[in-house]
Structure formats: C-alpha cells, structure tokens
Amino acid sequence: MLEVSDVIIDYDPGSLKRKPVKREDAFAKVSGFWPRNIIKKIPHNDGVLNHEAVDKILFNAHCEMQRLWEEFLHGERISVVLRTFIDTLREQKIAPPYRIVDVGCGLGYNIRWLAANNVLDSDVQLVGVDYNDSLIHHAKAIRDIENLSCEFIVGNAFALEEPATVFMSTGVIHHFAAQHLQDFFYKQQQRQPLAFFHFDIQPSWLAPIGSWLFHMARMRSALARYDGYLSARRAHHIEVLAQTARQGAPNYNLIHYGCKIPLLPVIRNMHAIIGIDPCVSEAFLQKLPNPRNLWKKL
Known part of the structure; x- marks a missing residue:
C-alpha cells in the first residue's frame, strides 16, 4: 500500500x-x-x-500535518526524550556540541518547535533534512520569519558531512516496507550516532477507524485525508521495528517508547523505537520518566 x-x-x-x-x-x-x-x-x-x-x-498537506502534530502535543513528546538524553550526555562528560538531525523533516515542525521553545541549550545544533527542496525552502522561510536558531538542508540525512549525535524522525518509518527497514537502521549505525528516536503512529485495532474519522473531520486536503488514513494502516508494530533494528543496528540497546494500553490504545496514539549507544544507555534510562509503564527495554 x-x-x-x-x-x-x-x-x-x-x-x-x-x-x-x-x-x-x-x-x-x-x-x-x-x-x-x-x-x-x-x-x-x-x-x-x-x-x-x-x-x-x-505543501498544503504538510501544513495540515503540522496542525496534527500540534494537536497531538508532539513537540512536548519529543522534548522529553531529547532533553533527557542531552542531560545524560552532559552528566557522562560527553562534550558538546551536540547535533540533532531530523530525518525527512518536511516543513521542519519538530526542529522549529524545539528551537522556538528553547528546550535545549545553545550548544545543541538543530538540523532538519529532507529530499524535497520545496518543503525545505518553506521551512527556511518560516524559520527566518520566526527568527529561530536551526538549520534546514536538502539532502540525505545519512550522508551529511557533519556527524549526528542523534537521528530522529516522525511519521517516516511507515513509508518503508518491512523488508527495507533493516537497511534504514543499518545506514544509521554506519554513521555512529549516540542515539536514534523514530516516532510513528501506534498501530492498533482502533487506529484505522480512528484515523479515518479524525482525518475526515479535521483535514481539508484530499491528499492529507487519504494519506493520513493509510498511514495508520501501514504503521509497523513494535515487533517488526525491534526485529529490523536489531538486524540493522545491533550495536544499540533498544527501547519501546509509548507502550500500548491494550483496552484504550487511542490514549497512546504515537510510539517510538529508540536506540541508545550502550555507553550511555543505563544512565539515560535511569533519568527517563516512566509513568504508567510508558516505555520498556526490548
């Protein structure tokens, strides 16, 4: 699909x-x-x-996606794990600068949100990368209007000259068929980041129905309605993400963030596969909040 x-x-x-x-x-x-x-x-x-x-x-569809992330409070969600991770690096005496690269950033909402809300200190570089030069052009324009300290690049996030401390993404991994996810994780391990955080829709029995209702009610663009609904159907279960991440990036300790609540899956409609370098993994997990079994080791 x-x-x-x-x-x-x-x-x-x-x-x-x-x-x-x-x-x-x-x-x-x-x-x-x-x-x-x-x-x-x-x-x-x-x-x-x-x-x-x-x-x-x-462009219109990505504008509607930004509204979706705003309503889902996704900026707050990613800020918790990123801030905790950067604080861990400081405590472990890993020197800055730290570089966070958003893979397939689109209009750069995640990066712009982090910059606008001063979630991270000035020694953390925020970089959004996408193949689409038109979306990157708009991301830069919005950044300049809002006077934000962040960077947007047209290119392949796994082929940048400067190394990434963290790779992250939102709504990207369901675009890869299961048989291609191993290569996606392998390419990250080759760049040796200290962590990766990949967020996507949480698949469940309710997700396709809920996604269809939500997108029909809230989205104006026909493409946003269809693609948004199909995203919920294509989203990978954590078992698939864990298996392919182990195969492609075996050097990382894996975490499932946003563990499903079985009877009420809509409460946690987003989840993430997280990979942490073993040198900082335990220290990170000791600091990461875990209300109501929010995350677990894989």
Missing part, C-alpha cells in the same frame, strides 16, 4: 535530482478510486505531473 505522496514525486537516489513522474505510472502504483481520483486532479503536461502543482499539494 502506497500513499499518494509516495507516488507523485520521485528522486534520483544518487544525485537526489528530481525525476519526472508520469501520471499513468502514479495510477499504476495505487489501487482504488480514492487515491486515483486525487492523482487525476493534479495538472499535468503531456501526461507528466506538473512539478509546481505537486509542490503546492504537498
């Missing part, structure tokens, strides 16, 4: 140069009237989807 946003834009894996997308190719990668009707309405030039039109649709 692919989301519309997965099939209407494409990049060369080496150069990251944007590639033309034929409308018929996009049609062939999705199934059903709903996604095909969304693609059908995108302007095209001789059967090739118009870049500017695609950029506008994706």
Whole structure:
C-alpha cells in the first residue's frame, strides 16, 4: 500500500535530482478510486505531473500535518526524550556540541518547535533534512520569519558531512516496507550516532477507524485525508521495528517508547523505537520518566 505522496514525486537516489513522474505510472502504483481520483486532479503536461502543482499539494498537506502534530502535543513528546538524553550526555562528560538531525523533516515542525521553545541549550545544533527542496525552502522561510536558531538542508540525512549525535524522525518509518527497514537502521549505525528516536503512529485495532474519522473531520486536503488514513494502516508494530533494528543496528540497546494500553490504545496514539549507544544507555534510562509503564527495554 502506497500513499499518494509516495507516488507523485520521485528522486534520483544518487544525485537526489528530481525525476519526472508520469501520471499513468502514479495510477499504476495505487489501487482504488480514492487515491486515483486525487492523482487525476493534479495538472499535468503531456501526461507528466506538473512539478509546481505537486509542490503546492504537498505543501498544503504538510501544513495540515503540522496542525496534527500540534494537536497531538508532539513537540512536548519529543522534548522529553531529547532533553533527557542531552542531560545524560552532559552528566557522562560527553562534550558538546551536540547535533540533532531530523530525518525527512518536511516543513521542519519538530526542529522549529524545539528551537522556538528553547528546550535545549545553545550548544545543541538543530538540523532538519529532507529530499524535497520545496518543503525545505518553506521551512527556511518560516524559520527566518520566526527568527529561530536551526538549520534546514536538502539532502540525505545519512550522508551529511557533519556527524549526528542523534537521528530522529516522525511519521517516516511507515513509508518503508518491512523488508527495507533493516537497511534504514543499518545506514544509521554506519554513521555512529549516540542515539536514534523514530516516532510513528501506534498501530492498533482502533487506529484505522480512528484515523479515518479524525482525518475526515479535521483535514481539508484530499491528499492529507487519504494519506493520513493509510498511514495508520501501514504503521509497523513494535515487533517488526525491534526485529529490523536489531538486524540493522545491533550495536544499540533498544527501547519501546509509548507502550500500548491494550483496552484504550487511542490514549497512546504515537510510539517510538529508540536506540541508545550502550555507553550511555543505563544512565539515560535511569533519568527517563516512566509513568504508567510508558516505555520498556526490548
């Protein structure tokens, strides 16, 4: 199952140069009237989807995603683990600067939220990275308007020159099929960060129904409605994330953050697979709040 946003834009894996997308190719990668009707309405030039039109649709959808993260208090969620981790590094005498890299940052909401709320000290560098130059352009524009201290880069987060202390992401890992997650974690281990924090929708029996109701009620963009609903259906269970992380990044101690409450899964609608370097793992876990069994070792 692919989301519309997965099939209407494409990049060369080496150069990251944007590639033309034929409308018929996009049609062939999705199934059903709903996604095909969304693609059908995108302007095209001789059967090739118009870049500017695609950029506008994706921008609008990401604006709606930002509203979703605001309503889910996601900034507060990531700030707890990041602040605890950075405090742990200081206590363990690991010298700054510390560099937090948000993988697939889109409009950069996570990075901008952290910068705007002064969650971390000035020796923590906040960097958002995405393939999409249009979204990065908007992220930079918003940053400049809000006068925030953070950086946004068009590129591959795992190929940056400067090393990352932490890799993090939100709503990214469900875009990878299970068979490709091992490589996703492997590429991070190759860069030797001290931790990774990857947040996504918590799959449950209620998630698809709840996601459909929420997105139909709260989202205005057809793409945001469809992709948001499908995200809940595609989200990986922690067993899959743990298995692929162990295979791809065996050097890290793993944690499940946001453990499911079985009878009321909607209460914890987001969860994360966390990997911590063993040199700081126990110290980090001793400091990380654990109300109502919020997290557990894997």
